[in-house]
Amino acid sequence: MTNMAPTKDKLFLKNPKIHKFEFNDQVASVFDDMVSRSVPFYNEIHRIILDLSGRILQKNDLVHDLGCSTGTTIALMDKHMKAQKKPVRFVGVDSSESMLKKCRTKLKRKNVTDVELFHQDICELDMEKSGMVIMNYTLQFIPTHKREKLLKNIHKSLRKNGILIMSEKITSTNRTVNNLLINLYHDFKKRNGYSELEIARKRNALENVLIPIPSSKQLTLLRKAGFKKVEEIFRWYNFACFIGIK
Secondary structure, eight states, rough: OOOOOOOOOOOOOOOOOSOOOOHHHHHHHHHHHHHHSSTTHHHHHHHHHOOOOOOOOTTTOOEEEETTTHHHHHHHHHHHHHHTOOOOOEEESSSSSHHHHHHHHHHHHTTSSSEEEESOGGOOOOOOOEEEEEEEGGGGGSSSSHHEEEEEEHHHHEEEEEEEEEEEEEEEESHHHHHHHHHHHHHHHHHHHHOHHHHHHHHHHHTTTTOOOOOOHHHHHHHHTTEEEEEEEEEEETTTEEEEEO
């Protein structure tokens, strides 16, 4: 069997000239390793998504994955729902063609067939009626003035009792607490093999590209979008997962 271990992320160690983070070929080539070492409880978030999928989704439901990146979530969900005898359809959308190339390869390897992939700005997406929308660390890259409209579009697209699952990096409204959480997060990245230099370079590259907001504001945005049933269902320091049920 071919070894499909992800390429080790040494992007910010080898290349000091990355001044603005982009989901280009360089990032796509190491993304699976990058996200597994940079996002705390990444596997557990997928476990949450699978658990919710089994309870919420109906056979042949449509699932939108907005910011589908390399297709990990779609591949896991496809396997899980088929095992439950409730296969579903997928639409994956990403603004990065580099990420979609990796996604196509992975989904083909995982025998995911009932899926359509689109290279598009999710803010301009005309969404079909669906049972679930997933945004894993996606909204944080959308300009803040566009987020409410996007969430309203998502709410409108969901069927009755459909669900939005949204994972995000967040901030604290208290500066002291926020700085502490940032430092704790950096400790997490160091435990996963990143150097101080890599952490600093990546943080600089993400400045004004990834814009997190407090958990309370995330919940307010969801309510403004029309979701009456909202909750923060998981949190680790400055990362959280939210649900909104229509």
